[in-house]
Amino acid sequence: MNPAEPVSTVSLASALATPAAHRSYKLPAPTAPSRVPRRVPEGTVPLISIESTAYDCGREYGEIVRSRYPGYDRYLRHAAGWLQLPAETRRLFEHRAPFVPEIFRGLAESASGPAGGDDSASTAAAAVVAPREGCTSFGLSGGVTLDGHPISGQTKDVGTRSAALFIALRLRITGGPTVLVLAYPGEVLGLGLWSTGMTLFRNSLVSTAGAERGLPMEQWGLLALAGSSVHEAIEIAERHGIAGAGSHLISDKTGDACSVEYNAGGVGLVWAKGGIATHANHPEAGPTRPHEDLTWAASERENSRYRMHGLHALFDVERGRVTAQRAMQILGDHTYYPQGICRHWIEGEPNSETVAAAVVEPGKGLLHVVRGQPCSNWPTTYTV
Numbered sequence: 001m002n003p004a005e006p007v008s009t010v011s012l013a014s015a016l017a018t019p020a021a022h023r024s025y026k027l028p029a030p031t032a033p034s035r036v037p038r039r040v041p042e043g044t045v046p047l048i049s050i051e052s053t054a055y056d057c058g059r060e061y062g063e064i065v066r067s068r069y070p071g072y073d074r075y076l077r078h079a080a081g082w083l084q085l086p087a088e089t090r091r092l093f094e095h096r097a098p099f100v101p102e103i104f105r106g107l108a109e110s111a112s113g114p115a116g117g118d119d120s121a122s123t124a125a126a127a128v129v130a131p132r133e134g135c136t137s138f139g140l141s142g143g144v145t146l147d148g149h150p151i152s153g154q155t156k157d158v159g160t161r162s163a164a165l166f167i168a169l170r171l172r173i174t175g176g177p178t179v180l181v182l183a184y185p186g187e188v189l190g191l192g193l194w195s196t197g198m199t200l201f202r203n204s205l206v207s208t209a210g211a212e213r214g215l216p217m218e219q220w221g222l223l224a225l226a227g228s229s230v231h232e233a234i235e236i237a238e239r240h241g242i243a244g245a246g247s248h249l250i251s252d253k254t255g256d257a258c259s260v261e262y263n264a265g266g267v268g269l270v271w272a273k274g275g276i277a278t279h280a281n282h283p284e285a286g287p288t289r290p291h292e293d294l295t296w297a298a299s300e301r302e303n304s305r306y307r308m309h310g311l312h313a314l315f316d317v318e319r320g321r322v323t324a325q326r327a328m329q330i331l332g333d334h335t336y337y338p339q340g341i342c343r344h345w346i347e348g349e350p351n352s353e354t355v356a357a358a359v360v361e362p363g364k365g366l367l368h369v370v371r372g373q374p375c376s377n378w379p380t381t382y383t384v
Contacts, residue, residue, distance in 0.1 A: 205246050
């Protein structure tokens with residue numbers, strides 16, 4: 001595989017010619033240079049792998065993070081909140097995923113004592129607020145891929161300062177599933193797959209306001225991954241709501257895929273079309289779309305629409321031929337450089353540069369991760 005291989009703009013132009021849905025946004029002029037500098041040095045996303053009970057997985061994970069990433073407690077400081085879940089939420093996890101609170105109990109009690117920070121029930125498993133990001137995600141059914149098995153993934157556009165922090169986390173939980181995700185140190189949700197057959201990727205959603213009530217996105221995401229189908233995850237979202245604003249692209253072992261958006265309008269669904277689901281950073285579902293923040297720069301709004309619909313077109317061109325290798329190449333698309341799908345640095349937008357990418361093959365239990373832009377760095381593969 002050659003991650004730097006350019007995607008054909010002729011094929012893209014042909015794909016965007018029809019249907020009309022792909023012409024609902026204004027495309028910027030192509031400006032991709034013949035040579036693109038490498039912004040993140042070549043390297044491997046390191047693996048943290050633990051096999052034990054849920055509690056011991058959490059405790060050992062916390063100890064490793066405190067040792068290898070001293071002072072980085074962005075996620076660790078929220079673990080103690082899981083010790084005081086609201087009664088309804090506690091019952092939900094007891095019924096669907098009892099091992100999840102145990103992971104966080106171990107995290108909180110690593111280093112021989114509870115993690116610091118607010119451990120009140122109101123902040124239990126709170127979603128960590130991140131700067132506005134430009135990530136792009138996808139999910140493909142087996143009808144789109146060469147081998148007939150689903151493939152999903154995403155770019156991570158958060159600025160080069162985060163590149164060296166990414167880890168691959170594998171938790172083989174005794175009596176439970178295996179977790180295999182791209183994550184920050186101390187994070188459990190991450191981006192990737194579980195041995196349940198579920199995959200999850202997520203994007204920020206530029207909205208005027210988030211939902212004030214509902215499950216924190218971390219709680220809902222973990223419940224979704226612990227389940228067995230997209231429909232089951234959606235039922236939880238619609239019954240309990242999701243607080244804040246964002247979008248999770250979820251898929252299951254049958255190849256069903258859907259982006260679950262949430263903001264002040266509630267929960268909205270954007271289902272795959274023709275076996276291809278894609279998402280960027282603007283809301284598209286009926287309940288959520290009216291709450292798009294139009295103070296967002298016009299160029300960014302247009303770029304988000306290209307990343308979503310243009311990525312769909314790129315996969316549609318390759319229908320029946322997509323492999324994990326080809327998917328990673330497509331994530332390296334430079335059609336509208338320095339923005340577009342593989343995003344490069346532009347002045348004044350430090351958090352809008354691609355610094356990692358992940359592609360997963362849940363049927364094979366494989367996670368392919370790149371540190372840096374997928375156009376210029378080689379992936380490392382980890383297995384469930």
